[in-house]
Amino acid sequence: MARVLLTCELPPGGLDPLAEHEVVSRPSVLAADISDADALVCTLTDTVDAAVLAGAARLKVVANVAVGFDNIDVAAASARRIVVCNTPGVLDETTADLAFALVLAASRRTSEAEAELRSGGWRGWRLGDRPGRDVHGATLGLVGFGRIGQAVARRAEGFAMRVLHHSRHPTGRPGYVADLDELMAAADIVSLHVPLTSETRHLVDARRIGLMKPTAVLVNTARGAVVDEEALAEALHAGRIFAAGIDVYENEPSVHPRLLGAPGAVLLPHIGSASVATRLAMARLATQAVADVLAGRHPEHPVNPEVLA
Ligand code: DGY
Numbered sequence: 001m002a003r004v005l006l007t008c009e010l011p012p013g014g015l016d017p018l019a020e021h022e023v024v025s026r027p028s029v030l031a032a033d034i035s036d037a038d039a040l041v042c043t044l045t046d047t048v049d050a051a052v053l054a055g056a057a058r059l060k061v062v063a064n065v066a067v068g069f070d071n072i073d074v075a076a077a078s079a080r081r082i083v084v085c086n087t088p089g090v091l092d093e094t095t096a097d098l099a100f101a102l103v104l105a106a107s108r109r110t111s112e113a114e115a116e117l118r119s120g121g122w123r124g125w126r127l128g129d130r131p132g133r134d135v136h137g138a139t140l141g142l143v144g145f146g147r148i149g150q151a152v153a154r155r156a157e158g159f160a161m162r163v164l165h166h167s168r169h170p171t172g173r174p175g176y177v178a179d180l181d182e183l184m185a186a187a188d189i190v191s192l193h194v195p196l197t198s199e200t201r202h203l204v205d206a207r208r209i210g211l212m213k214p215t216a217v218l219v220n221t222a223r224g225a226v227v228d229e230e231a232l233a234e235a236l237h238a239g240r241i242f243a244a245g246i247d248v249y250e251n252e253p254s255v256h257p258r259l260l261g262a263p264g265a266v267l268l269p270h271i272g273s274a275s276v277a278t279r280l281a282m283a284r285l286a287t288q289a290v291a292d293v294l295a296g297r298h299p300e301h302p303v304n305p306e307v308l309a
Contacts, residue, residue, distance in 0.1 A: 001020060001021055001022055002021045002022070002038035002039060002294045003021070003022050003024060003036060003037050003038050003039075003058075004018055004021050004022065004023045004024070004037065004038065004039040004040070004041060004290055004294075005024050005025075005026055005029075005033070005034055005037035005039070005040045005041070006023055006024065006025050006026070006041045007025075007026060007027060007028065007029055007040070007041070007042045007043065007046050008041075008042070008043045008065065009025075010041075010065075010283040010287070011276070011279055011280045011283055012280075013280055013283075013284065014280060014283030014284055014287060015283075015287055016284065016287070017284060017287040017288040017290070017291040018287045018290060018291055020291075021039075021290075021291070021294065024037070028046070029042055029046045029047070029048055029052050034052065034055060034056045034059065035055050035056065035057055035058075036058065037056065037058060037059055038058050038059065038060055038061075038294065039059065039060060039061045039062075039063070039290040039293070039294060040056075040059060040061070040062045040063070041063050041065065041286055041287060041290060042062065042063075042064055042065070042071075043064065043065045043066055043071075044064065044066040044068055044069075044070075044071050045071070045252070046071060047071055048062055048071060048072040048073065048077075049072075049073045049076065050073050050076035053073065053076045053077055053080055053082065054076075056080070056082070059080070059082050060082060060083065060293055060294065061082065061083045061084075061085065061289065061290050061293035061294070061299070062077060062082060062083070062084045062085070063084075063085045063086075063286035063287065063289045063290045063299075064084070064085070064086045064087070064286065065087060065282050065283055065286045066086060066087060066273075066282070067086050067087055067088045067091060067273075068086070068195055068196065068222075068223060069084060069086045069303055070195065070196040070197070070223060072084055074303055074304050077304060077307075078304045078306065078307050081307050082307065083293050083299065083302050083304065083307050083308060084302065084303045084304050085286065085289035085290075085293075085299050085300075085301050085302050085303065086286075086301055086303055087281075087282040087285040087286055087301065088147065088301055089147065089285075089301075090278060090281035090282055090285055091148075091272070091273040091278050091281070091282060092147040092148050092150075092151045093151055093278075094272070094273050094274075094275045094277075094278040095148050095151070095221055095272040095273050096148055096151030096152045096154075096155060097155075097275075098221055098247060098268070098271060098272045098273075098274075099148070099152050099191055099193075099219055099221040099247075099272070100152060100155045100156075101245075102219045102221065102245025102246070102247065102266060102268070103135060103140070103152075103189055103191060103217070103219055103245060104135055105245055105266045106217045106218075106219060106243040106244055106245035106264070106265075106266045107132055107133045107134070107135045107138075107189065107217050107242075107243065108132035108133075108135075109130060109132050109243055109264055109266075110266070111265075111266045111267075112130070112263070112264070113130050133188065133215055133217065133242055133243075135159055135161070135189070136159045136160050136161070137159075137160050137161065137162075138159075138161055138162075138188035138189055139161065139162045139163075139164060139186060139187050139188045139189070140152075140153075140156045140161045140162070140163050140164070140187060140188070140189050140191065141164045141165070141166070141177075141183040141184065141186065141187025141189065141190045141191070142163065142164065142165040142166070142191055142193060143165075143166050143180065143183065143190060143191070143192045143193060143194055143203070143204075144165075144166075144167055144192065144193035144194035144195075144222065145165040145166070145167045145171055145173070145176075145193070146167075146193060148193045148221075149165060149167075149191075149193035152191055152193065153165065153175075162175075163175050164176075164177050164183050164186060164187060165177065165183075166178070166179075166180045166183045167194075168199075180203075180208070181208065181211055184204075184208050184209075184211040184212055185211045185212070185213070187212070187213075187216060188213065188215065188216055188217065189216065189217045189218075189219065190204075190212065190216065190217070190218050190219065191219040191220075191221070192204065192218075192219065192220045192221070192222040192226050192227070193221070193222055194222055194226060195222070195223070196222070196223035196225050196226055200223075200226050201225050201226070202225065202226070202227070202228045203226050203227075204218070204220075204226060204227045204228065204231075204232070205228040205231055206228060206231035206234070206235075209228075209231055209232060209235045209240070209241065210235075210240070212235075212240075212241050213241075214239070214240060214241065214242065215241075215242050216241050216242060217241070217242055217243045217244065217245065218232065218241060218243075218244045218245075219244070219245040219246075220244070220245075220246050220247065220248055221247045221248060221272045222248060223248050224246075224248040224249035224250040224251070224252065225250045227246075227250075229249065229250050229256040229259055230256065230258070232244060232246075232259065232262075233256055233258035233259045233262050233265075234258070236259075236262035236263055236264050236265055237258065237261075237262055237263065239263075241264075242264055243264035243265070243266070244262070244264060244265050244266070245266045245268075246259070246265065246266070246267050246268070247268045247269075247270055247271060247272050248270050248272070249270070252270060253269070255267065285300065285301070288300070289301065289302075
C-alpha cells in the first residue's frame with residue numbers, strides 16, 4: 001500500500017481508482033508535507049517547483065487534476081524520475097462550451113445589461129438600448145488549435161462564423177493563418193486556447209491588442225498570463241476594443257483591479273471545466289494515473305513519458 005497525498009477535495013467516486021492505497025489529505029504541497037508521499041494528486045493552484053520536489057524523497061508520480069500543468073516544474077520532476085500526468089481530453093467540450101458562452105456574453109455585453117436590471121436601473125425596452133455585436137456570421141480567430149480550440153470551432157459552425165486559426169505549426173486545415181498579427185487584425189472575436197509557456201506569456205500584449213478591430217472581442221479561457229491584463233484593462237477603458245470575456249487571471253484568485261472596473265468585461269472565476277460530469281472525469285483520470293504508475297503500468301497521459309522509458 002502506497003501513500004498518496006491529495007491537496008484538494010475530489011467529487012464522490014473520484015478516489016475509486018486509489019481504493020488499494022492510503023490517501024492522505026493535506027492542503028498544501030510544501031516540501032516538508034510531501035516527504036513521506038509516494039504519489040501526489042494536486043491541482044493548478046499548487047506550485048510544485050524544484051524546491052518542493054527536492055523534499056519528495058519517495059515521490060514517483062504527480063497527477064495534476066487539470067490539463068494545464070504550468071504549475072509544475074516538469075524538468076525538475078523528470079530529473080528526479082518523477083512521472084507527471086495531466087487530464088487532457090475529458091474537459092475539451094465543457095471548456096469549449098464555456099468559451100462559447102463568453103463569446104456570446106461579451107459580444108452582447110450581457111453582464112452589464114443584467115447588472116442594470118438587477119440594480120433597478122432598467123426603464124423598459126428602448127430601440128437604442130445596449131447594442132452589442134452579432135456573433136452569427138462574425139469572423140472567429142482561434143489562437144491555438146488543439147482539442148479545445150477545435151471544439152470551439154465546431155460550435156462556431158452552428159453560428160455560420162468564418163473561422164481562422166493560428167498555431168505554432170501549420171495545421172494544413174482550412175483557415176490556418178501563419179501570422180498571429182494577421183489573425184488578430186482580421187478577427188471580430190479572438191479566443192485563446194494555448195498553454196502557458198515562456199513563449200505564450202503575454203502573447204497578447206498591448207501591441208497585439210492594438211492590432212484588433214475597435215469592434216472586436218477577446219475571450220480567454222486558457223491561462224491568465226497569456227494576456228497582459230494591464231494592457232487589456234487599458235484597451236477596454238479607452239474603448240479600443242469592444243469587450244472581453246475572461247475566465248482566467250494572471251494572479252488568481254486576485255483579479256486586476258482595472259479589469260474589475262472595465263467596461264465590456266465579462267469576468268468569470270476560472271470555471272471553464274466546471275461541470276459535474278467533467279470534474280468527476282478529471283478526478284478519475286488523475287487518480288487512475290497514480291494507480292497505474294504505482295502498479296508499474298503506463299499511465300494514459302504522462303507529460304514526461306521519457307521518465308517511463
Ligand atoms: C485546466 O484543466 O487546465 C483548466 O484550466 C481547469 O479546468
